Amino acid sequence: MSDTKAPDASRRSERSRRAIFDAALALVSETGYAKTTIEGIAARAGVGKQTIYRWWPSKAAVLLDAFLDLAARANEAARRADAHGGEGAAEIPDTGDLAADLKYVLRATVDEMNDPTFDAPTRALAAEGIVDPELGARFTEALLEPQLQYYARRIEAAQAAGDVDPGVDPRIALELLVGPLHHRWLHRTLPLTHAYADSLVDLALRGLAPRA
Amino acid sequence: MSDTKAPDASRRSERSRRAIFDAALALVSETGYAKTTIEGIAARAGVGKQTIYRWWPSKAAVLLDAFLDLAARANEAARRADAHGGEGAAEIPDTGDLAADLKYVLRATVDEMNDPTFDAPTRALAAEGIVDPELGARFTEALLEPQLQYYARRIEAAQAAGDVDPGVDPRIALELLVGPLHHRWLHRTLPLTHAYADSLVDLALRGLAPRA
Amino acid sequence: MSDTKAPDASRRSERSRRAIFDAALALVSETGYAKTTIEGIAARAGVGKQTIYRWWPSKAAVLLDAFLDLAARANEAARRADAHGGEGAAEIPDTGDLAADLKYVLRATVDEMNDPTFDAPTRALAAEGIVDPELGARFTEALLEPQLQYYARRIEAAQAAGDVDPGVDPRIALELLVGPLHHRWLHRTLPLTHAYADSLVDLALRGLAPRA
Amino acid sequence: MSDTKAPDASRRSERSRRAIFDAALALVSETGYAKTTIEGIAARAGVGKQTIYRWWPSKAAVLLDAFLDLAARANEAARRADAHGGEGAAEIPDTGDLAADLKYVLRATVDEMNDPTFDAPTRALAAEGIVDPELGARFTEALLEPQLQYYARRIEAAQAAGDVDPGVDPRIALELLVGPLHHRWLHRTLPLTHAYADSLVDLALRGLAPRA
DNA sequence: AGCTAATCGAGACGGTACGTCACGTCTTTAG
């Protein structure tokens, strides 16, 4: 039906999967993405190379899954910490003050982008995704888009509350905030600061305000 | 002073330099950046590998210079074509209508991003620069920043003309336009269209408008 | 215990080993030892370079093993041809006439030295062994010494038969025969002929004769 | 007349020639023949590569000339030291006692072979000459043969004095002495000692003695 | 509980490209 050789996922060794993720993340953070090799991951994980090739098509795919897994576990932990069993940790708060809410999230994003343990793998994945459409799609779908949806929902809520012009496409609105941030982050043109995040929110919100 | 062995640039073979650029650009456009190798470039250029390693530190650096050289020659040609010996080909027009001028440039940028002959190498260089800070700096400095300066100048002119709030940092203003465009381009979240460019300009300009 | 990474010999591909030997011998006889490269051997054998580097430390070592293998197979064939399952093909005959027996062997050796298919690789190996002690030891041990032992045994037999002074060290005796031959062979001072072999035997035997 | 490009020997720089010899000998003794390169010699001698290529066809040829020059200067010095302005330093003495004279010379030869400063370059040249007939001829003619002639002359003298069978070819006689020595030297089968030299002389002389 | 079939760790294999080294030729530049 599908490919000539579909491995039987039910027989898969969870032990190896974990070890591969751990090894991949460790190696990327220690030696950088470019110097990380599948052979190295396998050796570090105490795993045969074939076990990696059986389940992933590329180094980037391994790292993406490893990162996703890390994020999922972090979320899990966060959810357990929070009393309310919310769906995800990153939902944008809605205090009624749109500007404040957005600044809060953008500042947090800026902090992440300045944190090497987040920056290194994400940057590597983004770069790989830019060049490899297949992986880029997975990256966007699994990492980027969910985050953007939080913005979309908050902006829709703001439109309902009359804080944002209802005629504006929330998608474009969100890109007005996130685009410049990513631009500075990826191209390293200028430092990413909380002040910058705030200015961005202020300026964007003036564009999104309901027409007089 | 510098490295232990600095080759004598005055003895450099212009012939080889040209051949390497041509080969690099041809190979990238034919087979893609990832499949392009230094060995392949050398072979195609009829040049020894050492001649590449002598002058460039990496494949990406070769391609960056090749691309820069291409752009420079294109500019040269454009300038000769235009009667007015203007400074560069990409200066943003100033018709007095800021929105129209920006839409014109953003549409042109969108077109470039949709043109594979521009898209492929630029995307590859951007991705490489994201991961390699050294190269990223060169990429930003040589390719990205000059372009951004055009926006900065046009926005400053608009501020002088009273079309843009003088209190706004032109740098942030320009990122409001370029950031979202790059976001869609690099992450391939949604199609890049003229309509999108227009919306972007309209929305951003509302944010930049002088306060009532 | 030994090197940091010892390949697992039990998993070794006999197919590749054979192909490498064949390619090495073919290339040496076709283009000469100096022009034979490891890369060339690998290509001709349809084998990865690493497969050669995994098992041999140098081009000379490959050729030595190839030559040894060839000799072993030749011996095998010779033994099968001879009705009597003798030990090796090169054992010196013992007809009771020492001079005749030695002349027979030395003439055969002269013939080998004059035969390009034997001369070329042996000469190359000898030269390499002269300069590389490691390889020289292997060459001596595996190719030269076994042959010398045949002489030693024949001379000891002659001593027992009273044809050679029992006070003479067989080792020196044998070198009296083989040394001059190799001298002419390696240094190409004068032609190697059967007549020369005969003279050598006569002269040496006069020195080895039992004292009156 | 001769080759397409015959360099004008009269214009040759003696300074460079000396520097090249010195550099070649120094490098060979420091790092070994195999690791010595023409590029290295040129650099060490402060000489352009072309200056070497103009006058010598190969690394081995340079070293041969360097060694010859060294030997010539050593002889010159020795001659000046000795009162009698003899032709060369290595002429075999004739005390009337052939065995003693030969032992003296063979012991001296053994000592040379055990002396690394002599052993290393000679061994390298011999090995190269074994494989490269052109160079081998030059090596034999310039280094080996003159030495052998000393033996030939001493043996002829001994024949005249009635100490050696006049029917024996001096050439073969000399090879009986020198061959075994070279055999042990080049193949490193057994240690080269004075005792060995003495045994060799004794044994060979029994073969050469006049017939009863 | 035993059988069977897949996955597992391991690593040899044919390859490709790497970045380096030296070759021998050719050109440029300083004395």
Added chain:
DNA sequence: CTAAAGACGTGACGTACCGTCTCGATTAGCT
């Protein structure tokens, strides 16, 4: 006008990983 300096095309070096391919030795999941 010579020779040092060294860039050039060439080609082999020895290494690193690629992705595929056997190997036993576990492990499941199904009789």
